[in-house]
Amino acid sequence: MKTKIYLLNFLLFLSLLSFGQSDDETNLDEVTLSYNKKSSKVSFLNSKNITILSSDELLKAACCNLSESFETTPSIDVNFSDAISGTKQIKMLGLSSPNILISIENIPSVRGALQSHGLNYIPGTWIESIQITKGAGSVVNGFESITGQINAELRKPINDDKLFVNLYASEMERYELNTHYNTKLSNNWDYGLYFHANTKNSSDDRNDDGFRDTPTGDQINIYNRFQYTNAIKGLVSFIDFNFVNDKRVFGQNGYIDGPSIFELPFSSYWGGFTNSTNFKGNFKLGYVNPNIPYQSLGFQFSYTNFSQGSDFGFNIHDVDQKSIYANLVYNSIIGDTRHKIKTGFSFSYDKYDEFVDNLRIQNFDLDRKEYSYGGYFEYSYDDLDKINLSAGIRYDDHNIIGGFLTPRLHLNYLIFSKTSLKISAGKGTRMANIFSENQKLFYSSRVISIVNSNFDSGNNYFDLKPESAWNYGASLINSFRLFDNNAQLILDYYFTDFENQVIVDWETPSKISFYNLEGKSFAKSFQAQLSYELTSNINILSAYKISEVKTDYRSGRLDKPLTPKNRFFFNLSYESNRKSNGSLWKYDFTYNWLGKQRFPSTVNNPDEYRMGKFSPEINLINTQLTKVFSKSFETYLGVENLTNYKQMNPIIANDDPFGEYFDSTFVYGPIFGRMYYLGLRYRIN
Amino acid sequence: MKNILFALIVLSYSSIFSQTQIETFFVNGVCGMCKDRIEKSCIKVEGIKMVNWNLDNRQIKVIYNKKKIDLPQIHSFIASIGHDTDMITASEKSYNSLDECCKYRDENIVIDHKKKGINNN
Numbered sequence: 001m002k003t004k005i006y007l008l009n010f011l012l013f014l015s016l017l018s019f020g021q022s023d024d025e026t027n028l029d030e031v032t033l034s035y036n037k038k039s040s041k042v043s044f045l046n047s048k049n050i051t052i053l054s055s056d057e058l059l060k061a062a063c064c065n066l067s068e069s070f071e072t073t074p075s076i077d078v079n080f081s082d083a084i085s086g087t088k089q090i091k092m093l094g095l096s097s098p099n100i101l102i103s104i105e106n107i108p109s110v111r112g113a114l115q116s117h118g119l120n121y122i123p124g125t126w127i128e129s130i131q132i133t134k135g136a137g138s139v140v141n142g143f144e145s146i147t148g149q150i151n152a153e154l155r156k157p158i159n160d161d162k163l164f165v166n167l168y169a170s171e172m173e174r175y176e177l178n179t180h181y182n183t184k185l186s187n188n189w190d191y192g193l194y195f196h197a198n199t200k201n202s203s204d205d206r207n208d209d210g211f212r213d214t215p216t217g218d219q220i221n222i223y224n225r226f227q228y229t230n231a232i233k234g235l236v237s238f239i240d241f242n243f244v245n246d247k248r249v250f251g252q253n254g255y256i257d258g259p260s261i262f263e264l265p266f267s268s269y270w271g272g273f274t275n276s277t278n279f280k281g282n283f284k285l286g287y288v289n290p291n292i293p294y295q296s297l298g299f300q301f302s303y304t305n306f307s308q309g310s311d312f313g314f315n316i317h318d319v320d321q322k323s324i325y326a327n328l329v330y331n332s333i334i335g336d337t338r339h340k341i342k343t344g345f346s347f348s349y350d351k352y353d354e355f356v357d358n359l360r361i362q363n364f365d366l367d368r369k370e371y372s373y374g375g376y377f378e379y380s381y382d383d384l385d386k387i388n389l390s391a392g393i394r395y396d397d398h399n400i401i402g403g404f405l406t407p408r409l410h411l412n413y414l415i416f417s418k419t420s421l422k423i424s425a426g427k428g429t430r431m432a433n434i435f436s437e438n439q440k441l442f443y444s445s446r447v448i449s450i451v452n453s454n455f456d457s458g459n460n461y462f463d464l465k466p467e468s469a470w471n472y473g474a475s476l477i478n479s480f481r482l483f484d485n486n487a488q489l490i491l492d493y494y495f496t497d498f499e500n501q502v503i504v505d506w507e508t509p510s511k512i513s514f515y516n517l518e519g520k521s522f523a524k525s526f527q528a529q530l531s532y533e534l535t536s537n538i539n540i541l542s543a544y545k546i547s548e549v550k551t552d553y554r555s556g557r558l559d560k561p562l563t564p565k566n567r568f569f570f571n572l573s574y575e576s577n578r579k580s581n582g583s584l585w586k587y588d589f590t591y592n593w594l595g596k597q598r599f600p601s602t603v604n605n606p607d608e609y610r611m612g613k614f615s616p617e618i619n620l621i622n623t624q625l626t627k628v629f630s631k632s633f634e635t636y637l638g639v640e641n642l643t644n645y646k647q648m649n650p651i652i653a654n655d656d657p658f659g660e661y662f663d664s665t666f667v668y669g670p671i672f673g674r675m676y677y678l679g680l681r682y683r684i685n
Numbered sequence: 686m687k688n689i690l691f692a693l694i695v696l697s698y699s700s701i702f703s704q705t706q707i708e709t710f711f712v713n714g715v716c717g718m719c720k721d722r723i724e725k726s727c728i729k730v731e732g733i734k735m736v737n738w739n740l741d742n743r744q745i746k747v748i749y750n751k752k753k754i755d756l757p758q759i760h761s762f763i764a765s766i767g768h769d770t771d772m773i774t775a776s777e778k779s780y781n782s783l784d785e786c787c788k789y790r791d792e793n794i795v796i797d798h799k800k801k802g803i804n805n806n
């Protein structure tokens with residue numbers, strides 16, 4: 001029986017691997033060895049620089065959704081996008097999330113119009129593990145990744161708990177419910193129903209700026225999974241349906257939801273709402289030849305129908321997106337298993353129906369279609385001793401970009417038995433979605449200016465060119481013993497160099513300009529990370545990051561605004577020994593120091609609406625205590641921002657929100673201050 | 686470039702229909718180092734596509750191209766690196782070249798490995 005389960009899991013895993021970036025024999029070891037103590041680790045032998053976060057790592061902070069899953073991961077920076085929406089943005093190597101390919105089980109997912117809120121639609125408890133690839137990454141999942149790839153694996157009905165319930169409540173009066181229900185339908189079929197709901201009704205204004213610190217609203221999120229597993233035939237399949245409905249209301253304290261600001265009588269308060277619905281259907285089929293395990297075939301198909309309507313004061317942004325994605329991937333070898341290949345075809349189609357009304361001054365109607373089809377080939381070589389390399393290339397034909405190549409190379413060289421050097425180089429190309437990616441602009445009175453655009457050619461997306469960049473990186477990983485305990489030092493350096501980029505220029509107050517890059521735009525990122533097992537119960541992870549992100553704006557070469565050049569990160573996690581009744585304590589402490597961040601220029605504003613050149617440095621502490629009572633029950637209590645740091649004046653011209661200087665996008669730190677939360681988890685295996 | 690790439694992709698898929706022979710047989714050994722030696726040596730042999738040696742039941746699974754190599758040749762290769770198979774016994778000379786911890790013919794070493802529960806090293 002045990003062997004059978006192992007075989008099932010093995011096959012299942014293989015088939016999942018066949019879909020993309022998480023592939024390698026090294027990973028295979030990491031996943032099957034589920035008793036590995038470290039919940040976050042960088043794979044040592046893999047040619048790619050991949051950090052794997054297990055579900056244990058995700059429990060270190062009571063992360064509500066995918067955007068909050070990276071609080072204990074120094075490679076990813078998490079910050080608020082503006083002072084009103086409560087939306088968190090992530091960055092990798094100094095560049096924001098549109099430059100990262102974010103996939104769910106290797107299907108590119110948080111993209112297009114979903115860039116603005118999509119990370120909030122993946123609840124934390126649904127996530128089984130996350131793989132973060134720094135640098136170019138595999139060509140299997142497409143051409144869009146520029147700085148890296150993030151892949152989240154969700155819970156699988158076959159091995160997830162029969163029943164799981166999580167309740168969460170925070171001081172902000174945010175309540176969450178997560179439930180998982182998994183059942184066996186027949187020998188080969190398993191079914192999982194995952195449900196998430198959150199609601200927040202109070203409207204605190206702790207910094208007394210007249211605006212709610214975070215929006216009120218609620219979300220319902222339902223995921224249906226059918227899993228087919230047939231170990232004898234070597235087949236695994238998933239059929240998934242996901243539905244999300246999310247409503248947010250934000251703005252001044254006096255603003256109440258509706259009547260719409262556009263209807264008479266006009267609301268005298270600035271405010272607005274975002275209503276989103278997303279329907280997604282996935283089909284995946286994986287076949288592993290039961291006799292010849294190195295041969296496998298995988299097929300993925302995904303349909304997404306996303307619709308979002310938003311009012312922000314006198315701004316409107318409505319967008320509908322319908323997407324289809326298909327990918328066929330074949331894994332095999334050349335000669336013997338030291339030479340592996342991964343090859344296939346993919347197709348992607350996005351139809352956008354987008355409307356923007358900018359302060360009743362101008363409006364944009366952007367109905368457009370983007371589609372591409374392509375083929376790829378990835379070769380990997382493992383000399384079973386020192387060298388591990390992966391070289392991939394893909395060719396895609398895109399209706400706007402045209403035909404183009406995407407080459408990517410990764411090499412891992414084991415210098416000594418405990419020291420390895422990884423290098424990578426690769427290209428990424430993508431179409432920008434200027435309004436969804438910069439939705440925070442609507443929380444201001446900025447007038448949109450699309451420089452040099454010939455709007456009649458709306459089909460060409462304002463003549464804004466597709467973005468493309470090369471990314472080069474090197475990473476040195478050294479594992480060693482320090483005072484008889486395990487330690488690991490990682491030194492990373494990555495360089496992203498844009499050939500084309502849609503420049504988002506915030507440098508003129510009351511205006512936001514979009515134009516094509518003329519000159520240089522690059523991001524350099526250095527990270528030194530030391531992890532140390534202080535005792536068998538205490539792990540320490542600390543990191544120092546230096547990023548330099550510069551762009552040639554029309555006004556000259558400037559650092560990217562609101563991006564700290566320096567960051568220090570420290571995490572301590574403690575886990576007591578498990579008692580015979582299964583109980584234990586867990587404690588987690590995270591400290592972040594962010595260096596000063598450049599503000600976009602405000603020199604043309606009247607005196608009272610000017611910001612300095614730089615934000616102050618900030619110190620943030622998050623901490624969480626978990627008491628596990630038994631295998632089936634645990635509770636946790638945590639506090640975010642323990643030192644109660646608050647950005648006091650995050651909104652420029654908060655006293656005149658309909659005036660031309662109103663701007664809530666100058667956010668460099670938390671607005672809400674200290675926040676306590678608590679929760680419980682209950683499971684039946 | 687584009688056409689070469691697409692030809693390469695189509696060509697790769699044709700390997701689905703390639704002819705392979707799969708055999709499973711007994712190979713004596715005692716530890717993770719044996720596993721490493723058996724697998725890493727075999728995979729470098731022309732014609733062998735995949736090797737997996739199971740430490741628990743000491744069975745080896747070999748996938749090979751029978752046009753390039755045959756089963757007796759595989760057995761004699763494994764014996765030549767010091768490991769007995771169910772067809773061929775390794776010569777004293779090649780057996781003696783094994784590391785001390787891999788001397789599977791020595792009762793004490795076998796018992797020692799079992800006691801320590803060392804499976805991997």
